[in-house]
Amino acid sequence: MIPFEYKDVHIEAIGRGGIETCYIFPRFQIAFDTGRSPDTLVDIPRIFLTHGHLDHAAGLPYYISQRSLKHLPPPEIYCPSEIVEPLTQILKLWQKMEGFEYEIQLKGIAVHDEVNIQKDLRVRALAAHHRVPARGYAIIRKSKKLKAEFLSRSGREIQKMKERGEDIFEERDIPLFAFSGDSTIEFLMENEEARQATVLFHECTYIDDKRPVSRAREWGHTHLDEILENEALFQNEKIVLTHFSKRYTRRFIHQVLEKKIKNKEFLKRIFILAHDN
Numbered sequence: 035m036i037p038f039e040y041k042d043v044h045i046e047a048i049g050r051g052g053i054e055t056c057y058i059f060p061r062f063q064i065a066f067d068t069g070r071s072p073d074t075l076v077d078i079p080r081i082f083l084t085h086g087h088l089d090h091a092a093g094l095p096y097y098i099s100q101r102s103l104k105h106l107p108p109p110e111i112y113c114p115s116e117i118v119e120p121l122t123q124i125l126k127l128w129q130k131m132e133g134f135e136y137e138i139q140l141k142g143i144a145v146h147d148e149v150n151i152q153k154d155l156r157v158r159a160l161a162a163h164h165r166v167p168a169r170g171y172a173i174i175r176k177s178k179k180l181k182a183e184f185l186s187r188s189g190r191e192i193q194k195m196k197e198r199g200e201d202i203f204e205e206r207d208i209p210l211f212a213f214s215g216d217s218t219i220e221f222l223m224e225n226e227e228a229r230q231a232t233v234l235f236h237e238c239t240y241i242d243d244k245r246p247v248s249r250a251r252e253w254g255h256t257h258l259d260e261i262l263e264n265e266a267l268f269q270n271e272k273i274v275l276t277h278f279s280k281r282y283t284r285r286f287i288h289q290v291l292e293k294k295i296k297n298k299e300f301l302k303r304i305f306i307l308a309h310d311n
């Protein structure tokens with residue numbers, strides 16, 4: 035697992051293309067994808083699956099079973115609505131083989147659906163484009179902002195209006211974190227939340243010319259060259275590139291990125307989440 039920190043939020047991440055993907059946010063008590071179910075996942079009660087490929091979801095029965103054995107409350111599992119049925123079937127068969135019943139809540143999620151995770155925090159499902167039904171996700175903070183017409187008023191005036199119960203605030207969505215899951219570059223183009231998230235986790239399965247853009251697109255993935263072509267769209271403070279093909283070593287990934295990314299300001303914002311295979 036690779037620890038990733040942003041301010042006071044700590045994330046335990048695994049992002050190995052074709053092998054395992056799992057992002058755990060202990061602070062929010064949620065995770066995106068189960069991967070092969072790392073030990074620390076078991077204590078997390080809420081999972082958001084991006085899609086049904088085994089590198090992202092194979093750990094689901096194990097995770098559910100481990101929670102049952104530990105007498106933890108039934109987990110809440112969110113997944114693309116298209117895979118609720120096959121997942122239910124698989125879980126039924128595992129229950130039969132294990133000889134006991136799992137208590138779970140499996141909920142299908144459509145693009146733009148939202149789930150409350152804390153008083154002012156929601157997870158929103160985003161459109162992703164892969165070879166199978168897929169979702170990306172964003173963690174959104176709801177915050178109140180003074181309406182534009184009151185911006186020039188003094189603090190005292192604002193206070194008085196507040197006391198009079200006047201409607202001077204409007205709700206604003208702040209995307210804190212966004213995840214592409216497995217997707218072509220359209221994830222970035224179609225989702226404002228992804229472009230504006232403070233921290234964006236974007237897949238970057240292929241980076242070299244041996245596996246060109248056409249191949250990435252054919253397999254529903256993103257190539258580094260497409261990320262660079264769309265550099266101007268990334269408004270993020272941090273861009274975490276992940277899900278690199280297992281053919282690349284960390285050293286090679288660093289070398290290619292240093293060479294290909296001419297804009298050093300852009301390079302500075304990039305965090306390479308890659309494992310030594």
Ligand SMILES: [Zn+2]
Nearest residue numbers: 051052089216
């Ligand atoms: Zn994958």
Ligand SMILES: [Zn+2]
Nearest residue numbers: 085087164216
């Ligand atoms: Zn996939």
